[in-house]
Amino acid sequence: MRNSTAFELGLVIVGGLGSALLIGLGLGWAESLLIGLCVLLARHAWNLFRLARLIRRQHRLVPPFPSGIWGDIYRAIGQYQQRGRKGRKRQLRFFRRFREAANSVPDALVVLDKSRRIEWANPAAQVLMDVHWPPDDGKQLSEVFDHPELASYIVAGEYARPLEVAPTHNRSIMLSIRVAPFGERKKQRLVVGRDITKVFHLNLIRRDFVANASHELRTPLTVITGFLETLADSAQTPAGHRRPLNRMQHQAERMRSIIEDLLTLSRLEMDEQAVEVGPVDVPCELEQIVADASALSSGRHQFQIEIDSDLMLIGKDSELRSAFSNILFNAVKHTPPGSQIQLSWAQTASGPVFRVTDNGPGIAPKHIPRLTERFYRVDKARSRESGGTGLGLAIVKHVLSRHEARLAVASEPGQGTSFSCHFPPASTLSAIQLERQRQQAHQTSSLAATQPSV
Ligand code: ADP
Numbered sequence: 001m002r003n004s005t006a007f008e009l010g011l012v013i014v015g016g017l018g019s020a021l022l023i024g025l026g027l028g029w030a031e032s033l034l035i036g037l038c039v040l041l042a043r044h045a046w047n048l049f050r051l052a053r054l055i056r057r058q059h060r061l062v063p064p065f066p067s068g069i070w071g072d073i074y075r076a077i078g079q080y081q082q083r084g085r086k087g088r089k090r091q092l093r094f095f096r097r098f099r100e101a102a103n104s105v106p107d108a109l110v111v112l113d114k115s116r117r118i119e120w121a122n123p124a125a126q127v128l129m130d131v132h133w134p135p136d137d138g139k140q141l142s143e144v145f146d147h148p149e150l151a152s153y154i155v156a157g158e159y160a161r162p163l164e165v166a167p168t169h170n171r172s173i174m175l176s177i178r179v180a181p182f183g184e185r186k187k188q189r190l191v192v193g194r195d196i197t198k199v200f201h202l203n204l205i206r207r208d209f210v211a212n213a214s215h216e217l218r219t220p221l222t223v224i225t226g227f228l229e230t231l232a233d234s235a236q237t238p239a240g241h242r243r244p245l246n247r248m249q250h251q252a253e254r255m256r257s258i259i260e261d262l263l264t265l266s267r268l269e270m271d272e273q274a275v276e277v278g279p280v281d282v283p284c285e286l287e288q289i290v291a292d293a294s295a296l297s298s299g300r301h302q303f304q305i306e307i308d309s310d311l312m313l314i315g316k317d318s319e320l321r322s323a324f325s326n327i328l329f330n331a332v333k334h335t336p337p338g339s340q341i342q343l344s345w346a347q348t349a350s351g352p353v354f355r356v357t358d359n360g361p362g363i364a365p366k367h368i369p370r371l372t373e374r375f376y377r378v379d380k381a382r383s384r385e386s387g388g389t390g391l392g393l394a395i396v397k398h399v400l401s402r403h404e405a406r407l408a409v410a411s412e413p414g415q416g417t418s419f420s421c422h423f424p425p426a427s428t429l430s431a432i433q434l435e436r437q438r439q440q441a442h443q444t445s446s447l448a449a450t451q452p453s454v
Contacts, residue, residue: 007068015040044070051077108175108193116141116154116189128193130169141191145169154179154189164196174200211266214259221259225252254387261391264322265374268398279429280317282354283309286345289325293332293341300337306344311352312429315403323399326392327356327419333386335360335416351425359416368409372397396421403427 015036022032047070054061061078065071102109108125110118117140121133129145136144142151146168153163163177176196179189231237232245286307294303313320331341335358342357363371367378375390377383383390393407396419400407404424411417 004067004069004072011040011043011068106195108191110141110191110193112141112154112189112191114183114187118144119188125193128173128175128195129167129191150177153177154191157181164200173197207266207269210262214262214266217255217259221252221255225249225256228252254384254389257387258389258391261389261395264395265391265398268319268395268402277315278317280313280315280320282311282313282320282345282352283307285317285321286324286343289321289328290343292325293328296329297332301332301335302338302340304340304342306342306346308346311345311347313352313403313423314427314429316399319399319402323396323421324354326396327354327421330388330392330419331356331358331360331417333388334383339416347428350422352423352428353420354423355418355420357416357418362413362415362417363409363411364413365411368411371409372407 018039019029019032019036022035023029027035047066051070051074055077060081061074063075063078065074065078102122105122106124108128108131109122110125110129110131111120113119117138118131118133118136121129121131121136125131125133131141131144141154147165149165150163153159159179159181165175165177167173167175173195174197175193178192178194180192181187181189228245228249232242232249237245286305290303290305297303328341328343331339335341339358339360342355344353344355344357346353363378367376370376371378372393374394376393377388377390397407400421404427406422408420408422409417410420
């Protein structure tokens with residue numbers, strides 16, 4: 001920089017000397033100065049136009065550079081260009097590596113723009129989702145991967161749970177689809193389709209095996225229970241055999257409960273969504289459940305019941321009955337005599353909530369996340385003693401998930417436990433609406449009965 005300033009100063013001095021020479025040769029001082037300035041200006045103009053042309057044509061600025069300040073400018077721009085080129089090359093290399101990595105992923109990856117049009121897809125998307133890229137570039141995903149469930153899943157924007165679908169172009173595979181919003185205001189979406197055919201079939205086999213085994217065990221168990229009952233009731237049974245017979249009866253009853261719960265779980269697993277939903281008179285169901293819980297408690301517990309008699313649900317009555325009774329019976333089974341049990345069924349700002357709170361022994365925090373696992377018990381021996389199967393809360397979880405509801409557990413060891421089921425507001429039904437629906441159903445059936453049959 002210092003060199004170029006000296007060079008520019010030198011130029012001015014040489015120009016001055018040149019002008020002085022011209023004055024000495026007889027030219028006027030003003031003319032001489034003008035000529036000197038014109039020479040300097042012409043040099044600047046030439047360098048400026050040359051630079052503008054090189055930049056316009058996107059030429060690389062390489063040495064030799066002009067001398068003086070223009071040399072500095074050319075060099076600085078040349079260095080900028082070089083840095084930019086290196087950055088671009090690095091980006092390109094990274095982009096290529098990223099593309100190669102994305103192309104080698106066995107899951108289908110499809111990038112959608114904010115209008116849900118296909119922007120990019122990897123080769124696996126071709127096999128798994130029938131999305132060919134680049135030919136399908138700019139098309140709506142629903143045009144290519146025709147699946148109504150996926151279309152509404154993407155529009156709904158609720159991606160916490162993956163969607164399991166059998167693609168229409170290949171019914172033999174099963175996909176688990178996840179959607180991740182990204183980009184500006186999370187308007188773009190990355191759709192990830194994973195082939196879960198093997199796991200799905202294994203699950204089916206496991207489910208069928210459990211259902212069949214439970215079913216097969218039912219009949220022999222009924223026979224055994226029948227004979228045990230006959231033996232226990234018979235006057236000819238020796239007195240010394242009564243105790244073991246009673247224990248055998250107790251264990252047979254436990255086996256029957258486990259089989260029934262396993263069959264219930266298998267039935268619940270058959271379909272993710274609750275089928276044949278309808279209005280459920282929850283207050284009426286709860287009345288019966290509370291009566292059963294009182295019978296189970298035989299006066300050993302104090303019950304406090306608060307039920308909103310106007311609050312109904314849309315759902316499956318038998319499933320809801322099973323979930324609510326499991327939670328309430330647990331409070332009876334897992335708390336000592338004299339404990340208080342509060343049951344409430346009420347509308348809240350976030351939807352209807354069923355809650356059972358007790359002041360029993362409580363549950364340590366480490367057990368809470370595992371309570372809904374099959375056969376998970378906090379205290380195995382005590383649970384068996386109280387006739388628990390270890391499947392109750394697994395059933396509750398399944399029932400709630402089929403009703404788009406969730407289970408929340410709050411517990412303090414030594415203080416008590418609270419189980420609550422949170423239902424979505426959309427599943428609410430008032431008593432008036434329920435009555436109206438019943439009347440409509442009644443009118444339709446009586447109308448059908450009066451129609452002459454063809
Ligand atoms: P179980 O048939 O053993 O009751 P569940 O799946 O219904 O099986 O419950 C799992 C475990 O959670 C129970 O074994 C018990 O240890 C614990 N549990 C459930 N409810 C309560 C409660 N109200 N208070 C204390 N522990 C409970």
